[in-house]
Amino acid sequence: MSITEVLGNAEIYSPRKVLDHPAFRVLKLGEKPSPDANIAAFYNPAHEIHLVEKPRPKPGPGQVLLHVRATGICGSDVHFWQHGRIGDSMVVTDECGSGHESAGEVVEVGEGVTQWNAGDRVAIEAGVPCSQASCDACRTGRYNACPDVVFFSTPPFHGTLTRWHLHPAQWLHRLPDNVSFEEGSLCEPLAVALAGIERSGLRLGDPLLICGAGPIGLISLLSARAAGAEPIVITDLFQNRLDFAKKLVPGVRTVLISRNSTSKEQAAQIKEAAGCPLSVTLECTGVESSVHTAVYSMKFGGKVFVIGVGKNEQLFPFMHLSANEIDVSFQYRYANQYPKAIRLVAGGLINIKPLVTHRFPLEEAVAAFHVAADPAQGAIKVQIQD
Numbered sequence: 070m071s072i073t074e075v076l077g078n079a080e081i082y083s084p085r086k087v088l089d090h091p092a093f094r095v096l097k098l099g100e101k102p103s104p105d106a107n108i109a110a111f112y113n114p115a116h117e118i119h120l121v122e123k124p125r126p127k128p129g130p131g132q133v134l135l136h137v138r139a140t141g142i143c144g145s146d147v148h149f150w151q152h153g154r155i156g157d158s159m160v161v162t163d164e165c166g167s168g169h170e171s172a173g174e175v176v177e178v179g180e181g182v183t184q185w186n187a188g189d190r191v192a193i194e195a196g197v198p199c200s201q202a203s204c205d206a207c208r209t210g211r212y213n214a215c216p217d218v219v220f221f222s223t224p225p226f227h228g229t230l231t232r233w234h235l236h237p238a239q240w241l242h243r244l245p246d247n248v249s250f251e252e253g254s255l256c257e258p259l260a261v262a263l264a265g266i267e268r269s270g271l272r273l274g275d276p277l278l279i280c281g282a283g284p285i286g287l288i289s290l291l292s293a294r295a296a297g298a299e300p301i302v303i304t305d306l307f308q309n310r311l312d313f314a315k316k317l318v319p320g321v322r323t324v325l326i327s328r329n330s331t332s333k334e335q336a337a338q339i340k341e342a343a344g345c346p347l348s349v350t351l352e353c354t355g356v357e358s359s360v361h362t363a364v365y366s367m368k369f370g371g372k373v374f375v376i377g378v379g380k381n382e383q384l385f386p387f388m389h390l391s392a393n394e395i396d397v398s399f400q401y402r403y404a405n406q407y408p409k410a411i412r413l414v415a416g417g418l419i420n421i422k423p424l425v426t427h428r429f430p431l432e433e434a435v436a437a438f439h440v441a442a443d444p445a446q447g448a449i450k451v452q453i454q455d
């Protein structure tokens with residue numbers, strides 16, 4: 070089956086000029102949509118974010134229609150809105166629906182779908198790879214590398230921040246009764262953190278540095294604590310984010326980074342806070358100077374594992390890496406992490422609930438974006454719930 074067959078409703082997902090389509094329209098400012106209208110938050114190349122009404126789709130074969138109940142705003146949603154691109158390959162060229170951290174409820178199933186029934190509660194895996202045997206990435210289980218992946222909310226594919234979302238049945242994950250929609254939605258950034266932990270090789274008792282106390286850094290902190298890292302040092306430029314980290318994991322050691330200090334000076338502060346040589350970093354900022362700080366903080370043979378994304382081209386402290394056999398690796402989204410994420414939340418090993426600091430109804434998604442984008446508001450994770 071081709072990806073278009075899997076997704077169906079090609080006109081809804083295709084990269085055409087969506088607002089020329091009679092079934093799509095931007096809601097006027099202050100307009101009250103009908104309670105079951107399929108509204109969604111879209112960004113566009115003019116750096117606008119607005120509510121768009123789009124058709125309520127019908128599930129085709131293999132598809133499930135979902136009522137999306139909770140969606141978190143990710144830094145990349147804000148990035149696509151405000152900067153219009155992430156790197157060179159993900160560029161906003163037209164109106165595009167936002168959101169990829171979602172959980173919802175099954176409303177209707179298409180032909181051939183036997184594993185889901187109306188009322189089932191699910192986490193939505195936003196990256197749908199081609200799943201063809203001829204695709205090396207899919208066949209070998211590293212499906213985050215699938216060249217034909219449809220990642221909802223990465224242009225040109227509209228996101229899951231909408232009321233009625235159509236999804237292939239195989240890319241949904243059942244939520245146990247003790248996992249809320251809110252937590253189900255947080256399983257997306259948790260999947261990112263778990264992929265990083267798995268591929269970094271972090272083990273029980275490893276002394277760990279986490280750079281950046283945003284949602285990804287904080288979820289990595291919770292996951293690393295559950296994985297048994299000790300000690301854990303976390304950095305940020307903002308004291309309120311470090312205070313939040315300390316509330317989440319009281320044993321964590323915090324280092325406030327000053328923009329006026331050098332990476333070597335920051336590394337000295339980090340090593341002092343750790344009190345022992347650090348062997349692994351989970352770098353969760355993607356900021357060049359922070360990657361350097363991480364490199365200078367590692368012991369001989371350590372590993373800097375970069376989850377954050379940043380500037381297209383960055384310099385590396387080449388000789389320090391070389392003379393200290395420090396490995397640098399990267400994470401691109403995730404593969405095979407959702408079932409693990411849900412088990413860890415359901416089993417009580419990772420409590421992600423405190424991360425949601427702000428909640429908005431779907432009709433107020435635009436206001437939610439403004440809060441998520443303004444550091445002065447102090448939000449960690451902003452969610453839209455319906």
Ligand SMILES: NC(=O)c1ccc[n+]([C@@H]2O[C@H](COP(=O)([O-])OP(=O)(O)OC[C@H]3O[C@@H](n4cnc5c(N)ncnc54)[C@H](O)[C@@H]3O)[C@@H](O)[C@H]2O)c1
Nearest residue numbers: 144281283284285305306354355359376377378400401402
């Ligand atoms: N690899 C992936 O697949 C993947 C997936 C999701 C997110 N990401 C990326 O991970 C990163 C973190 O995501 P987030 O949602 O937590 O973003 P965020 O912007 O909310 O958090 C980043 C944090 O890093 C801090 N920071 C910035 N510069 C710093 C420095 N020099 N030293 C220490 N801290 C510094 C910021 O103050 C902020 O608190 C982003 O780059 C995001 O795009 C990557």
Ligand SMILES: OC[C@H](O)C(O)[C@@H](O)CO
Nearest residue numbers: 143145155220223261402
């Ligand atoms: O959580 C997943 C990430 O936000 C995406 O990879 C994004 O950065 C680009 O599609």
Ligand SMILES: [Zn+2]
Nearest residue numbers: 143144145169
């Ligand atoms: Zn994301």
Ligand SMILES: [Zn+2]
Nearest residue numbers: 199204207215
């Ligand atoms: Zn593939």
